[in-house]
Amino acid sequence: MRLKSYFPILDWGRRYNRQTLTSDLMAAVIVTIMLIPQSLAYALLAGLPPEVGLYASVLPLVAYAIFGTSSALAVGPVAVVSLMTATAVGRVAAEGSVDYASATIILALLSGVMLTLMGLFRLGFVANFLSHPVISGFITASGLIIATSQVGGLLGIKTEGHALPELLVSIYENVGNINLHTVAVGAVALVLLLWIRLDLKNWLTRFGLSKAVATTIVRAGPVLVVFLTMGWSAGMDLASKGVSLVGDVPQGLPMLALPNVSLDLVQQLALPALIISIVGFVESISVAQTLAAKRRERITPNQELIGLGASNIAAAIGGGYPVTGGFARSVVNFDAGAATPAAGAFTAIGIAGATLLLTPFLAILPKATLAATIVLAVLTLVDFSILKRAWAYSKADFAAVAITMSGTLLLGVETGIALGVGTSILIFLYRSSTPHAAIVGQVPGTEHYRNVKRHKVETVPGMLSIRIDESLYFANARYLEDLVFEQVAANAGITDVVLMCSAVNAIDMSALESLEAIEHRLKDAGVRLHLSEVKGPVMDRLAHTHFLKNLSGGVYLSQHQATTGVLASRVANTTQTAA
């Protein structure tokens, strides 16, 4: 059982049959055709030779097929992770150098080891700290940076930088070197790709093709554009006209190997690897869960970490660079009917074959074609509506989005995401350190108690019931003290204070000391302190404390019983005094 949970293949492998095989093979063919241009393009985005993108689309897919739990997730190079790779590795090595290539491999290895360890230690919850607004803002900003970074490729000029200001300056400075032949190739590729995406399907079905055939042709479209521009390049000898081509690439598949790992490089790449791992995981798990929900399947997040970890280790061994589950390709894989992770393994075989066949011809492919592919792919990532939606719902969420977005655009991906996570955590901490509190009274005709400011309620003279809407912990312990004394000072003649604890989910040691201080000072002033609606887990902890043993008032199951109890004890006191 335990073995099976770490090797999901042992589970679905036993149920494998002819029908799932056919579905998986069909999906694999379609995804292979889609992945080829994307893999080439994203490698270029990562600052690597295009063939590395193909290498990164072979072994990782096999590894995921063994360890992954999603039947539809298609792993491989993706846009955002490629940009993050370029940013991280660009700091430690010069693009195009041997050091650069080996640093990307170390980055993949580190990321793989981290993801695997996080999976084994069940640390998947860490990903929850990337809130939805932060991720949305980050992806949109990354998409903009990526699109801008490809402008150079489309214009035939060289640009530098991984954040918007540098890129824009770099484009502006080189605007005089624009190569019009490159612009022509880029423009044709862009227009064709856009037309293929928006209109080709309708056009084909109008010519009588079935929807399924039309969809397949549309998906093969980008590959056709690659072949078309290759032909253009060869026929018109674009190289002699200054158009930047991919150039000679080593034939065949790389030898399996691990790079020499230097401790120094590991230290420099550790933090970027961690950020890439978490961002990649969040992107991947969101896609996997969305698709799983459609088929009522279940994804195991911690096992997904292991699956992605294995994929990245495999990427390192196979000469690739960091990979994760991609949104567009997974949807295609799903739509094409992929029934098990085996579809990924078949895709890997397809890509391996394509690598062997394609590499001799890649030399003549204009880089502008790949730039156009990237621009088309990432424009779907850009979505500013999150800003509007966040603004409408909560200014705090808006702040998190805006800071993530502007931080990413202006300061780069790593700083941007760190700022976003930091901001959302700080907002949460700040809010919980200055909690909302309400004085409550009884809703007439019920045993329910609500805020006196919002509801028409009845209160008992001399009895102050305060509901604190937050767990009591170190950051708001002092706040609680101030609050109680302000309220007692503002309401003369108070004899009983009830803390209604229905929203208090925990009381830590600092808060316990504040409660003791409150109890002490109230006792000095002749005021009794009561508690009501204390939750089970909180009560368990308080049970053996000095505070509870010496409490001047009572502890009541409900606020209503507290009211009744306080009134009854007053009557008893009066009777005693009278007697």
Add this chain to the structure above:
Amino acid sequence: MRLKSYFPILDWGRRYNRQTLTSDLMAAVIVTIMLIPQSLAYALLAGLPPEVGLYASVLPLVAYAIFGTSSALAVGPVAVVSLMTATAVGRVAAEGSVDYASATIILALLSGVMLTLMGLFRLGFVANFLSHPVISGFITASGLIIATSQVGGLLGIKTEGHALPELLVSIYENVGNINLHTVAVGAVALVLLLWIRLDLKNWLTRFGLSKAVATTIVRAGPVLVVFLTMGWSAGMDLASKGVSLVGDVPQGLPMLALPNVSLDLVQQLALPALIISIVGFVESISVAQTLAAKRRERITPNQELIGLGASNIAAAIGGGYPVTGGFARSVVNFDAGAATPAAGAFTAIGIAGATLLLTPFLAILPKATLAATIVLAVLTLVDFSILKRAWAYSKADFAAVAITMSGTLLLGVETGIALGVGTSILIFLYRSSTPHAAIVGQVPGTEHYRNVKRHKVETVPGMLSIRIDESLYFANARYLEDLVFEQVAANAGITDVVLMCSAVNAIDMSALESLEAIEHRLKDAGVRLHLSEVKGPVMDRLAHTHFLKNLSGGVYLSQHQATTGVLASRVANTTQTAA
């Protein structure tokens, strides 16, 4: 009014009279006598010449008298901040160098500016993030480090380091160089100081002295020990016997000046200055509030920040080093009857006079006397009982204390406190990311609903009421989804799910999207989703959302109304179906 809040002196100054003057003068004399040996000793601890301690006890006291709000707080050099200063400055300059002295001045200046800005921007709440367990653990560990750092001074050997391992190794390596004359001076000073603290008062009152006179003599004790060992040093020519003396110091008071501030140094010292500021502020405000409570006075935390900020800027101008409000001296000031902050200004005059008189004689003072003064002073800081109390109350609090304590001892003060704060925040975030939740039912005979596992309650078939004990935010949004579907899957025949939101103090955008996802999937499964006991502030936010407008069920004021409402709607449905 506004001016008065920034210059509390304008307030209490108007009420100043002969009586308060007498009280303040009395207190000033006693605190001056107490401060002299402490100031000398703490400067030594900070790696500075002893007279710097005196300089740091003049202008800062005047500044606090103008800007501070506590009538009893006595600012000046304190043990923990001195250790932190030595740690921070020891990294950027060699002890005894001119650079070292100017770095401490820059540190005081930075700390002063930071505290003032925090006060002006009302950021006093930041101090709340130093929880009580963390501060207790930190102070105890600091006390141990300080005491160990003085062992060298008591044995006449040179030691190095600001964390326990280095110090112990350093003592061990130099144990052969022990100077027995120094040991004798140190031992006599220690025994005398201990005897003065523990027994002198009883002894004096037994000889017929009044309690007040006895108390004053006890407080002057440490100064007497200073004079005694000075005499010993001069009479026996201890210098020739290898006893380390304070040595020649510049006479008079330093010129008022600000150091040349280098940007590089500012960058290196900024973070330590921030930590020193916050730790100093927390120490100071705790003392001030404790003493204010005894006299039913009020402390304004944000104005206290300005007061301490002004003190540290004054320390920088007057050639001192970072200062804050000290516990022992403030208590003495309070007991001696200090009525207004003017007592501090008078103390400053006393110390200035002492500086002029004392400096010529300081040369012959054995450093071992100052080491003994420090050891005695810091042993009161060491209190391991916090470990036991935290363990008994909560393992999470214990973890925070233990990590702070061991981090401080082994890795130094800055790392220790950072680890402590980081641990307590992480524990809080982790806990709130995996919240407690309960299925609730009606407590018979009441309208109160509690956990089915803890109370004998009644539930309605087909209706699942879940109370989530946490605000819903990004870190637990996914958790909530899983929880609801697990529960629905585990309980067959569910037609209505009620989320009881009495403990939900906020719903952020990520959580809203999770709620939408839950609503969607429940609707698909033919299950209605209801909300109950949604708080006002949460409802305000939800009011205009898509989620609430499309909610399949109702929103009920109380859980009891939700139960009644669901039952009523079922009857209505049945009637409709029947009709």
